[in-house]
Amino acid sequence: MTIVEEIKVLKKYLTRRNIDIGIVVLAVLFGIYLGWREIDTLIFAIFIWIILRPVQSRLLAFPALFFLSLTPFLLILKHEEQAEQFAIYAYYFLVMAVMMGIYEVRGGKTKKLKFNKKLNEI
């Protein structure tokens, strides 16, 4: 295979999508290298992914809401540390949601959700 052909093959694989996936994989490896927990590594990877491929801010508010919904139950069951951990995850998603929200109001394009129209109606 000539160098020109090799470059052509490389170009075929070096699509925007593949580069983004590569960066996210690197982010995961970075988390593993630093000894982070799986969930922290996953959230970090999501953070990197939404920078590369912006999604609607309201989508990011859902995981935050999910984690936060669990905290009062954990508090009642006296699992205070777990509750705080979930609040921290909610915080991470809040940061991402606000970031994306600002990106949107500044005119940035984000991926639309299927149930977007329904939410707007509400």
Place this chain on the structure above:
Amino acid sequence: MVFNSQWRKFLSFLGGLPFKKSLIFIGGLLILSWVVFVNRFPLGYVIAGGDVPQFIELKENFYNFYYNWEGRALLFYFPFYLLDILGISESSQLSFYLGTFIFGSYLSFYFFTQLIFKKLQESFRVLLALFYALNLYTLYIFSYVWGYSSYQCLYIFIPILVGLFIKFLSTKKNIYGVFFVLVLFLGSSGFANPAFALAFAIFLALLLLFLGVSKIVRFDKHLFTKLAVLAGFSLLVNIYWILPVIPNMQTGVANLFWGNIIDLDWWLAHTSNSIMDTWRLMQYHNWYFPRNFPYPNLHKYYPIFYFLTLIPVFLVLLGLIFSKKRGHSKKLYLTAGALLIVFTMLVAKVSFPFEKINIILYNLWGFNTLRGYEKFAIFTPFIFSLLFASLAYFSQKKRIYLPVLVLLIFIVATPLPFYLGKLQQNTSAIFVRDTVDFSDKDYLQAKYSFLIKIPDEYYAIQDIINNDAQDVNIAILPYNIVDSVGWSNYPKWKLAGSDITRRLYRKDFIHANSGYFGGWFFANKFNNSNSEDPAWIVKLLGTLNAKYVIYHKDVEENFKKASFEKIKTLEKRGLLQNLTDNEYFTLYKIREDLTLPILSWQEGKHEIEPNPKSVVEQFRAINSDIQPANFKRINPKKYIVENVSLNPSLLIFAEPFNANWKAYAVNKDGKKKLIKEHYKARGYANGWEVKDSRNVDKIVITYLSMRLAYIGGVISGITLLFLSVYLLKYYYDYRRRN
């Protein structure tokens, strides 16, 4: 209910609003009135404990207060001074503290929404203003002692200041800037602790940044010029308290207020607030509602509060889901969201996941003054209120209107003790000190309480001390620290905190629980050492210009036990004269020849080391060398020493050494010259070497910060006058145009 037209007019006039809106507005005021009414304080009681006792006897203390605080917080306490003159009891004044705070916060947020969210429904407007006035943060400050002082009064002014600031930025109209500066002056009592000024500046800077990022404000040269002018005027109206603070900055911003070096890492670790607590507007301690749940009969409903306290942040997230894609309110929502993220981090201090970043941040110069929980947490209720206001604004006329309204009602109902009343009687934070199960405690049963009744015996000796014309101090004994340095513990009448009795007497205290001679706790030494003749303590107190000794018998028994016999020995030996004795204390007078005058001359330098042996030796040397100075006390911060040329060369001023005390030699021809040789005399006092006193007519001793306070007062006054003239002109032009 049918109102006649006059009532309608009257109600509309009250609110400056249409009739229906007035009713809702007044409904909010009625709720606040209820809160003030059910939280009345028992007669004869005052608030004391922790770092801040209530300002009592303001009628008599206001003059000294001005000099001791160099004019700071004067605006805040002036109405209470008037109340004192009018004969309103100190217990009733407590209701005024509560009322001023919650009504002020309510009105401030109400006007904020008028400025920024003009078309917001009245029900939302009132609910949000109620939330700003009554929430878990304001409950915290009234369950502790902060609310009964000027320290948190910035809280009242935050909404109106932010509203004017945003208006100024978005419209670029000068009039909003003028109002901002004037309101900032009114709220400047909140900067009595300058750390709050720094925190507020950081808040405004972040707000400006996020408003820019969200494209509400467009940065251009014109805006920056306007901002520079606004900053300049803000500085000028505050210069009256900034100037006196500057000399203290030589010893670092950390010492501006508390006057001692603290272990920052310890502080950060002990004031860290978890993310969940910050979002619930709660503090890290279990001293406060709902963790401190004082209603045994309602205990089965306690878990409900786990849900209620989390509603605010749920609402914030719901707002993110249901908000419009663009629009002004969405932009404001995101601005407030960004502020919430940053302030959550700042309040978290060194709790996970912010340990590393905050250790770097709080070690920056000046940032260590912001180590206390309240410095940043004071802004969180406003940030939530701003989020809710934006959410309410875009939820109007939509299906989520009703859920948002209902959730807001729940949020407003969460600080239950406000509505059930007897806040300090039943829910006081201090009750957790002596019990784990604090649900059955009240101010009469608990070992310590913030509501305290100062025993009459302390008032009975006011005549003896306050009628004494001599410039002398009162020494306190014995050492009685239970937990915090500087706090007094008198369990006999439930006091644990700063000694409120110091407000009863017009003399300064030599505290038993503070360090002197470079941090020496001499009263502790007196308690614990039996190897020396106890007479050293009288000589030491006499050197510190003390004439009276209040020996407390209301302390914990072990402190009394360690010192009682020694005090009795000194009494028998005639070193202390018993003036009055009761179950709370004995008032002694130190033998006359043992009290050294506040201003004196001496020839040799006599350095007292922090040990009893040195005290006795140096006292003997000083006593044989000393000559009282002939002086006039102009005010607590100014003395004039006369007949200078007749005296030896060292002038000693028995106030704790501070480089801000300045002495000026005034020659017979009227020329004034600073005496540069200022040193720490006797191990604690101010000393000046007057080298050539032949031509000196008198020496003027003044406190630099006080002089700067006068200068600053004039500058701030002129600035206010200028702004008032501008306002008048604006009003006149407006009338002419319309």
